[in-house]
Amino acid sequence: MVDNAVFASFVFYSTLLVLKMYILAIITGQLRLRRKAFCNPEDAMRHGGMQYHREDPGVERCRRAHRNDMENIFPFLFLGAVYSMTEPTLLIARVHFQVFFLARIVHTVAYLCPLKPPTRSLAYTIAQVPCFSMLVQILLTVASHW
Template identity: 70%
Template sequence: MIRNEVFSCFVFYAVLLVIKMYTIAIITGQVRLRKKAFANPEDALRHGGLQFHREDPYVERCRRAHLNDLENILPFLFLGAVYSLTGPSLTVARLHFLVFFLARVLHSLAYLLALQAPTRSLAYTAAQVPCVSMAVQILMSVASFA
């Protein structure tokens, strides 16, 4: 059992984010199958022929959503874990984690559903705010040791 409440809160949201990333990966694979648009010739051959070794706009949209998750969630996982060790208040930490989580869910929905601009950009920006805040607080807590 994890006894650090802030770290436990972080782990909760971190696991939800990893599940969300897996979900986007599965969606991408399913869309590839449905659209018969395969990135590799061997996959295209298995599913009907080399004519299906091609790109599809919606497959690419799903793939970009997944790539964006990798570019943004992985840094959050590092920042959130280290931030949890700096002794922040549970309420403030929970707010950081929740805002990031909700913004990333909205960002994925905006990407996959092609929601009207600037929905995706606003969600991206909202997710960056807690990351920048955590990074600054981490640096402030360790600066005297540098």
């Protein structure tokens, strides 16, 4: 694994993205505790009563950011792993991984803070470019071997 520099780069950025997702989950949990907004009745009862079985706009914003991560990072993990097997040049592959990583960081910050539009949607779009590029390159590589 470490002998393949492209795959090692992919693993590095993917691991950072998964760490970011864990951090976002922790932030969501901490917001729930601070704002006393629990989605499960048993959690509300544990923390003061059924009046805390409710939604909170800040918690919901955090949950949406996390869901958006799952909708975008999971496909990246598949595409990047397969793309790494197509023997791309290291520099080009790293640019794909870095652009996706940085755009997802900006997207999360823009979601949580919230930053002025169109920051979040621009970050989302920029992150889609390397994914689409990897997808096309995978399909072209596979098609050339038929």
